[in-house]
Amino acid sequence: MRISEAASRSGLKVDTIRYYEAEGLVPKVMRGSDGQRRFSQENVDWLTLLFWLRETGMPMKVMQRFAALYAQGDKTISDRKDILLDHSRLLAKRRDDLDRCDEILARKLEIYEEYLR
Amino acid sequence: MRISEAASRSGLKVDTIRYYEAEGLVPKVMRGSDGQRRFSQENVDWLTLLFWLRETGMPMKVMQRFAALYAQGDKTISDRKDILLDHSRLLAKRRDDLDRCDEILARKLEIYEEYLR
DNA sequence: TTCTTGACCTAGAGTTGCTCAAGGCCGGTA
């Protein structure tokens, strides 16, 4: 499929996909005889994973490392596992942040409410 | 208190506090006779709130509006309440994102595990 | 008293991760 379809399926924007490819985050993208990118299902699955990792705060550098490992094939799976485990610890931390912020907002809103009465 | 203490109490970095002040996010900061900033408890509470709002994804533009309202005093409380209510909807969305990503990671990790056996 | 150290100051450059604009190619349709 073409880039616009890959974008709407993965969640990433067209520009972002091109940017990610330039940064080495998206291995194995083919080109048609017209010079345009063609994305396989594997490409789209990979982009979707990148979308979620980025959306939840994985830095580019880590994604680059992750992508480099992915490009090297199955022998790097154990290293990739470590990266994802690290990331799920980050998710836990983010969830704590959200909870903390929720509390603060709740307190603040209560003060506002009280004032408004 | 001075900027370094305000930083360690609010969670923001010294540089970030100065940047926020330059952007109009921190009203009412005094200066001592030496020309250096002096932060009151109210200042620190405000910075702490900014820290959590930013940490959980409120854009600068919104924080600027929020700060401008704050600077105008109590008559803007109802508007500020709306901003915080909007933000707590954003928090809910972020939590959904985390859950979604957690699922994806769990699936991926399971595939990795399977491969490693 | 002079020297050094450390916390603060401003202005401005650099970084990250996009996002958009300009200008160009190509295949299909009126």
Add this chain to the structure above:
DNA sequence: TACCGGCCTTGAGCAACTCTAGGTCAAGAA
């Protein structure tokens, strides 16, 4: 044939910091 939409590359612009250079000043050591 003329236009249109979708793709291409390159390079500029932007958000939100983050760091560097160069400077002031107070306090303590030599």
